[in-house]
Amino acid sequence: MITVHHLNNSRSQRILWLLEEIGLEYEIKYYERDPQTMLAPASLRQVHPLGKSPVITDGTMTLAESGAITDYLANRYGEGRLVPPPETPERLRYTYWLHYAEGSAMPPLLLNLVFDRIEQEPLPFFVKPIAKLISSRTKSSFISPQIAQHFDYLEAELGKSLWFVGDEFTAADVQMSFPIEMARIDASRPNLVKYLDRIHSRPAYQQALARGGTYEIPS
Structure with a gap:
């Protein structure tokens, strides 16, 4: 087992x-x-x-x-x-999203989490303003634009179909769920909001929550 x-x-x-x-x-x-x-x-x-x-x-x-x-x-x-079946366009798209989730979507989200924590860490009073300034500038000049670019892209892709590979749910949607949940999507991206609603309403998702316990993604 x-x-x-x-x-x-x-x-x-x-x-x-x-x-x-x-x-x-x-x-x-x-x-x-x-x-x-x-x-x-x-x-x-x-x-x-x-x-x-x-x-x-x-x-x-x-x-x-x-x-x-x-x-x-x-x-x-x-x-x-x-x-999806091998040697089909859907299979190639499936493979793409399977790797995109961790290879492209997650790195800027993790960087944002790290820099948020730098700002929250207790530091000597003479260091903290410098650390916060570096963190703020890094997020505004690089991290936040990267996150926006990726999630604008995802929003547009989900305007084409219900799920990432097409109109059929696949394991790529399971893989893509984590970065989208971590990003704290709001109403400015309605396709992603609806996508999360579809995910969260699936019986298997609810069953996994019941077995896995508390699930609160860091923010």
């Missing part, structure tokens, strides 16, 4: 969701972030050397990285669902 090594408030929530969409039985081993550092506990390194989540075990096989796990589960257990 598959075991999901599940860290609270993390990307592993979407792996639970994918397993619910597939209808596959699985077990969860729960891990909690350090409340001060928000990092994963050292015990996750016993599962995978990087100590990150998500990680799954399937028999003797251990696999990390959200995209790799999503690809593995959908292809091995999806029985032709959630993945």
